[in-house]
Structure formats: C-alpha cells, structure tokens
Amino acid sequence: MEAIRVEDLTKHFEGIVAVNQIRFEVKQGELFGLLGPNGAGKTTTINLLATLLKPTSGRAWVAGYDILTERNQVRRSIGIVFQDPALDVKLTGRENLEFHAMMYGYSKAERQIKIKEVLKLVDLEDKADLLVEKYSGGMKRRLEIARGLIHEPKVLFLDEPTLGLDAQTRRKIWEYIKKLNQEKKVTIILTTHYLEEADYLCQKVAIMDRGVIIAMDEPQKLKDMLGGDILSFELENNYYSGRWQEKLKNLPWVKSFSWENNSFSLTTELGERRIPEIMEMARQEGLAIKSVHLHKPSLEDVYLYFTGRKIRDEDGILETRNQRAKRLSWRR
C-alpha cells in the first residue's frame, strides 16, 4: 500500500483552477518533494490531503484512508507544518506545544520528554515560557516545526518548513527531517523553494506549475534528462576553424556543441573525465585555452527547464519560444 495515492484530484476556487487533475503516488517511507513557482497549487494540494479543503473532484488516500469519507482516520495519521503561521500568539511557546501534544493524546510524562526534545532541536529552550507574540519571525517558524515533529505521524507534510530560517538552523532541521524519515520511517511530503533542500532531502520530486504536475522523478534522473554536464572552454584569442569544430562535434560522447568567438561549450556525461582529452586535442590544434568550467546540472537547471522561469519570480520571466517549446514537449 502507498502512503499517498492521488487520482485526478482537482480544486477550483471561485473561477481559479488551483489544482487540476493531478495524479501521483508516494511510497511508504519516501521523502517526496513538491516544487513549483508561487501559485502552482502546492499548498492547496497539501490542504486537500490534510482534509482542510474539500476537493472539487477526484479522490485521494492518505495512509490508506479516503480523504473524503475517512477524514478522522486521515487526521490521526498525519502531521503538518503549515506554510502560514498557525500559532496561538497569546499563549507561550511551551503552552502551544503542550496543547498540541494533549490533542494528540500524549500523557503528561510523555509530553515532558517530547517537548524538551523538540525545544532543544529548534533551540528555543530559553524562550519556551515567553508569549509567542514576543517571538521573532524565525523563532515562530522554529516553534511550528517543533510542534509538527512532536507526534510522530505516519505521514508528515512540511509546507516550506525552512522558509526564513538562518543557514545553521536550516541544516539542523534538514538532519532531523532525514533522521525522522530514515529511523522512524515517516513518509514526508515537503514543499520548498530552496532547490538545494529538495536535492539534499528528497528521494523523488514532482514539479508543479499552474495546477498540474509537469515532471516527476528522482532528482538524479531528472538531471540526467538534461543530457549531462556542461563543459565550457574559454580561449585566449578569437579563433575559427570549421574543420576543428566538426571534429569536436563528431566525437561520439558529445551530445551538443556550441561555439562563440572565443569560447565553446559542449554537453556530455561525466564531464570531468573528458577535460584532459579536449585539452590534448586543443594543444595539437595549437589553441591556447584560458579557462575551463564544468557545470553539473542542478535541480535548479531541471526546474528552469520545466517551468521556464526562476523559482523566485512572482510571475516568471517571459519564456523564450525555445524554452517554451522544450517545456511543452516534456509535458507530453
């Protein structure tokens, strides 16, 4: 049985199609990433799965329970860290955690142990008895993460968990998420705008845009789709030789090739191993190479490739026709 199964899930808000007939599965124990630009429908998807919203059409099962007909069982199986603040600011940090632990049926002794543990994790031990309205933004975020981790659910939703946190805290949270996933076998669905976070944590990612899933696979496989590493060579002088260009282009391991006045670049797998070979060829040709740059495709490249925009842009840069054609062809 899958931890999550989604079949043609759709959600309309007055005229907007926020989520449009998406389908996916998340295996038990998987750490699954949901990426996509603002307004892609990530939060809506999570809210649907967490029973906070009712789908317009389609079905889904979380931990084997139907999100429409077995809402209480779904709720019992999940934990969630919301994208937007969801704390009672008139209570102290500890009280927020206490109330949560009580709602999830922990005894007093268990509560004390758990709360101590999560407070330590997010480094809020000395602020625990302060009213939450006196917390800074990052402290509130940390408290919410702590709360989401108190009860160890079968399925944990993290909607941009590390947004606005400093690098150090973020690292710590990453390690905890990983540990939770590996040791406690918690299935985790994570949305994030930090692609390095998704790359580091997720075993599988789905890229969402305008309510639909446009690509879904293991991060490495997605990167491989881009055709490998990009090797760029910068030359000392302008140089032009059609024959030599042909020679490079026809090497069996070169996937694509481009030339400008004083530089050329090519795509290949295992780029680092090809550098000596190219250098040797250039020496024979009498070319002086000034610098070499090896670029391994990152999840960021994959993301750009599929969405045609940088992740931070509100509305997206206008796509070039080329990018759009590529993206659409990937959509199939």
Added chain:
Amino acid sequence: MISWTAVYVLWLREIKRFSRARSRVLGSLAMPIFFMVSLGLGLNQVALPGLERNIGYLSFLVPGIIGMSLLFSSAFAGLSVLWDKEFGFLKEIMVAPVNRLSIVIGRVTGGTSIVIFQAIIILLFSFFLGFKFPGLFFLGLAFIFMILISLTFLGLGLIFASLMKDMQGFSLVMNFVIFPLFLLSGALYPIRNLPTSIRFLAYFDPLTYGVDGLRWSLLQMSSFPWILDLSFMVLFSLIMLGLGAFLFERQEST
C-alpha cells in the same frame, strides 16, 4: 466519539487567553456596570409604564443588564473563531485527530465559563447597589437561564463565524444582529410598551425569553410563565448550537 481531552484543552485555552487579556476582562465588565449605575440609579425614581409600583427601575434593569452582558460576551466568544481563522490557529485545531463536535464543545464550555463568570460579578455588583438577594432556589434557576442564554448566543456567534471568511463581518454582525437583539429583548423596558408590530419581532428574539426568565428568577415578575421561558430557551439553545456545530463542521478551514 467525543474526546474529553480535546474539550479540556480547548476549554483551558479559552480560560488562559481570557485571564491574560486584562483589557478584555475590564472592558466586558465596565459597559454593563456603567449601564447599571447610570440608567439604574438615574432612572430609579421614574415610574415606567408597565412596571409594578413596588419594583424600582434598578431592580427591573439588573436582569436585563445581565442578559445584555451574556448576549454580547457570548456572541463575541462564538465569533472569536474568526480570530483563529485570521491568525491561522484554526488550521491547527482542524487537523487535530478529534471530531468537530469535541472542538465545538470545548469552545462552548470555555466561552460559557467566562461569560458566566462575568455575569456573576455583575450580579454581585448589583447587590452592592441595593438589588435584593432572591434566595438560593431562585438563584439556581437564574443560573440555569444564564447558561441557556450563553449557549444560545455562543451558537449564534459560531453560526456567523462559520459562514464568514475573515474578520470583516465581525462589526457587521455586532451592529446589525446583536445590537437589535439586545434592544428588542425588553432588557431596558417592558416589551409590552412597544408598538404591536415591533413587539411581534421581539417574540422571535431569544433574549426576550432569556431576560424574562431571569426576571422571574431574580424578581418573580415576568411577562410569560417561567416554564414557557425555560422551554423556549432550551429549544433556542439546542437549535443554535446544533446549527453552529453543523456549519462549523462543514466549513473549509484554510
């Protein structure tokens, strides 16, 4: 199945929040007490048509002011779900593995506790102004009416809070629903003084029966038989709470 832990947690939350909000405590007491002092003492000598001779206006007013305090505070407590929506805390409550009825019961018991606490203070203050102690039996009956009034309007607040998306509607409800309910109820003057058409409206106002029941309990004077007041209040509170719980359960909460 009702989760009593969840009920307790939500009750405790209301109490903690209330005890920390000093201005809310003071504000909710100041208004009724000002009313009682200014109107009650100021108009005490005035012979109001429809009032029996031996009952001064202050005595007549005390049950009305208690009803008013119960009405406003209960509606406020019910509508405070809107605050939770605004601050996002409702989501945290709504994903918890407890059924919606437990959540509603927790909120309602929390709200009622606070509201009754306020009513007791107002009643104690009225004794200080010269209101006569009605005796233990009638005091008990008065408490029953207080609780029923509180449940009815908590339910009403919950109904509106479930129908609205944000706090925009709060003052609308307060001005166009709660305030008219107060004025129509006979809290300030006997409803038999009202023109027939308006009096007809008053018969649909739950607070009319609530205040009348309180007046019977505290003064042994009333427009309707107390048993009728009691039956109506039980009916109203059941309907309002039922509808409130139903709409609360049905709402989407993001």
